Amino acid sequence: MTAISDVRIRCGHCRAIFACPVAFRDLETLESAVAAGLQATCPSCGQVVNCTMKNMMWRNADGSPGGVSA
Ligand SMILES: [Zn+2]
Numbered sequence: 001m002t003a004i005s006d007v008r009i010r011c012g013h014c015r016a017i018f019a020c021p022v023a024f025r026d027l028e029t030l031e032s033a034v035a036a037g038l039q040a041t042c043p044s045c046g047q048v049v050n051c052t053m054k055n056m057m058w059r060n061a062d063g064s065p066g067g068v069s070a
Contacts (some may be wrong), residue, residue, distance in 0.1 A: 016044035
């Protein structure tokens with residue numbers, strides 16, 4: 001497994017970045033949830049965000065950023 005932490009989502013509607021409501025601890029679990037249609041409600045604009053690997057970011061175990069901010 002690839003350990004990750006601090007998973008965040010970038011809203012495609014208002015560009016706000018907010019913490020993922022589900023705490024993922026490894027990249028494989030995150031990818032599975034995204035493939036299954038993970039959604040989150042943006043706390044800034046209230047719209048439902050369809051999570052993809054292109055609008056999410058996280059921190060890798062070594063402290064480096066992963067996802068869209070990388
Ligand atoms: Zn938003």
